[in-house]
Amino acid sequence: xxxxxxxxxxxxxxxxxxxxxxxxxxxxxxxxxxxxxxxxxxxxxxxxxxxxxxxxxxxxxxxxxxxxxxxxxxxxxxxxxxxxxxxxxxxxxxxxxxxxxxxxxxxxxxxxxxxxxxxxxxxxxxxxxxxxxxxxxxxxxxxxxxxxxxxxxxxxxxxxxxxxxxxxxxxxxxxxxxxxxxxxxxxxxxxxxxxxxxxxxxxxxxxxxxxxxxxxxxxxxxxxxxxxxxxxxxxxxxxxxxxxxxxxxxxxxxxxxxxxxxxxxxxxxxxxxxxxxxxxxxxxxxxxxxxxxxxxxxxxxxxxxxxxxxxxxxxxxxxxxxxxxxxxxxxxxxxxxxxxxxxxxxxxxxxxxxxxxxxxxxxxxxxxxxxxxxxxxxxxxxxxxxxxxxxxxxxxxxxxxxxxxxxxxxxxxxxxxxxxxxxxxxxxxxxxxxxxxxxxxxxxxxxxxxxxxxxxxxxxxxxxxxxxxxxxxxxxxxxxxx
Numbered sequence: 001x002x003x004x005x006x007x008x009x010x011x012x013x014x015x016x017x018x019x020x021x022x023x024x025x026x027x028x029x030x031x032x033x034x035x036x037x038x039x040x041x042x043x044x045x046x047x048x049x050x051x052x053x054x055x056x057x058x059x060x061x062x063x064x065x066x067x068x069x070x071x072x073x074x075x076x077x078x079x080x081x082x083x084x085x086x087x088x089x090x091x092x093x094x095x096x097x098x099x100x101x102x103x104x105x106x107x108x109x110x111x112x113x114x115x116x117x118x119x120x121x122x123x124x125x126x127x128x129x130x131x132x133x134x135x136x137x138x139x140x141x142x143x144x145x146x147x148x149x150x151x152x153x154x155x156x157x158x159x160x161x162x163x164x165x166x167x168x169x170x171x172x173x174x175x176x177x178x179x180x181x182x183x184x185x186x187x188x189x190x191x192x193x194x195x196x197x198x199x200x201x202x203x204x205x206x207x208x209x210x211x212x213x214x215x216x217x218x219x220x221x222x223x224x225x226x227x228x229x230x231x232x233x234x235x236x237x238x239x240x241x242x243x244x245x246x247x248x249x250x251x252x253x254x255x256x257x258x259x260x261x262x263x264x265x266x267x268x269x270x271x272x273x274x275x276x277x278x279x280x281x282x283x284x285x286x287x288x289x290x291x292x293x294x295x296x297x298x299x300x301x302x303x304x305x306x307x308x309x310x311x312x313x314x315x316x317x318x319x320x321x322x323x324x325x326x327x328x329x330x331x332x333x334x335x336x337x338x339x340x341x342x343x344x345x346x347x348x349x350x351x352x353x354x355x356x357x358x359x360x361x362x363x364x365x366x367x368x369x370x371x372x373x374x375x376x377x378x379x380x381x382x383x384x385x386x387x388x389x390x391x392x393x394x395x396x397x398x399x400x401x402x403x404x405x406x407x408x409x410x411x412x413x414x415x416x417x418x419x420x421x422x423x424x425x426x427x428x429x430x431x432x433x434x435x436x437x438x439x440x441x442x443x444x445x446x447x448x449x450x451x452x453x454x455x456x457x458x459x460x461x462x463x464x465x466x467x468x469x470x471x472x473x474x475x476x477x478x479x480x481x482x
Contacts, residue, residue: 047148056142104123164389176366178229193309240330273401283474293396306336311360351392352394413451415428416435440452461482
């Protein structure tokens with residue numbers, strides 16, 4: 001039959017009758033209409049407890065009604081986040097949170113509140129208004145407000161400058177790269193920052209030291225309660241970062257694997273593989289884009305690029321204090337070019353070296369093979385000085401990292417990408433994906449997971465599948481047909 005197609009969104013959701021199935025596909029990978037049951041975030045110890053209870057409410061036939069409206073304010077805070085202890089929102093009722101500084105707004109309803117685990121996005125300013133709006137169709141709904149967290153971020157201090165000569169970074173609008181914002185609970189340094197980026201199997205990558213700051217082998221609580229942020233605005237003129245709109249923030253889901261052994265012991269083996277939850281229904285990969293990956297290497301001297309959210313004090317900002325020189329580009333999206341220097345292989349580490357500018361906050365950034373527009377490692381360490389040295393990261397050739405990426409979202413994962421740009425022998429791994437859907441169906445182990453990158457795949461139909469498998473399309477629409 002000509003023009004028969006299967007359309008795959010976040011998972012296999014439709015099968016035409018022209019395909020004979022021995023077994024149906026077992027379930028969907030992500031359904032944004034149904035949020036997972038996740039533990040809610042407690043109000044941080046450094047937060048301000050403001051308990052409010054809407055009481056048990058029901059809608060009125062005359063229209064939606066606001067049963068709770070509270071202005072939450074902590075003077076001089078530069079940012080604020082709202083926490084709830086419990087709620088029941090029915091089918092159409094919702095919580096609306098609005099910043100009085102810039103008017104940014106977030107709607108939390110029964111569909112997306114579980115993704116946010118009882119906490120809001122980060123808002124700019126020291127005051128937000130929280131409203132509980134009850135729909136006429138809903139009965140016995142309620143909201144219990146816990147309080148707010150936030151802080152007065154001082155001007156950004158001097159940080160290690162790992163620039164390879166002059167600061168050659170330029171503004172980047174690459175939406176595949178995001179800033180990780182973590183509420184540390186420390187009133188003197190309430191926020192910590194790293195860089196993360198999205199890849200073709202639905203995962204995000206960052207540095208291991210961003211995940212386990214205290215080197216105890218466990219993912220830090222403040223990391224899991226953090227968010228990833230896109231469309232990051234300019235910082236204040238003294239370098240204090242600002243938050244993007246709530247629509248550009250996504251809750252962190254989980255860290256599936258990471259490696260970090262402490263400062264000075266982790267170069268070439270510092271990495272983390274993680275996932276994020278949807279915001280408003282769509283995953284960040286579909287809304288923002290993603291990188292392909294390779295474990296091949298550019299030639300020495302080839303141009304590479306590092307994009308991320310590093311500190312910036314060139315030129316000095318408006319603080320007037322040389323101890324706090326950061327400017328409005330501080331921890332915003334910037335990219336830098338430089339030559340690839342080397343790959344150093346040791347017993348349990350494989351280190352990439354390059355002369356692209358980075359600073360603190362760039363940790364976790366993608367190392368991009370510029371001529372191929374494909375990534376080949378994760379930036380983790382500075383090392384450049386004004387006239388010597390190189391910056392460094394972890395290579396995808398490291399077996400532990402390669403396996404962690406290849407096993408996302410689980411064991412027996414295989415990959416199809418018809419537009420993969422490298423001339424390599426295809427074997428179904430994430431770094432050498434098959435080019436056709438039929439190759440993937442044939443090659444994936446029984447009971448395994450077949451991840452298909454967004455695109456059109458010309459496949460003779462009908463197609464008979466004789467083994468159980470899960471088919472995922474985590475980064476965009478897949479069309480399969482003849």
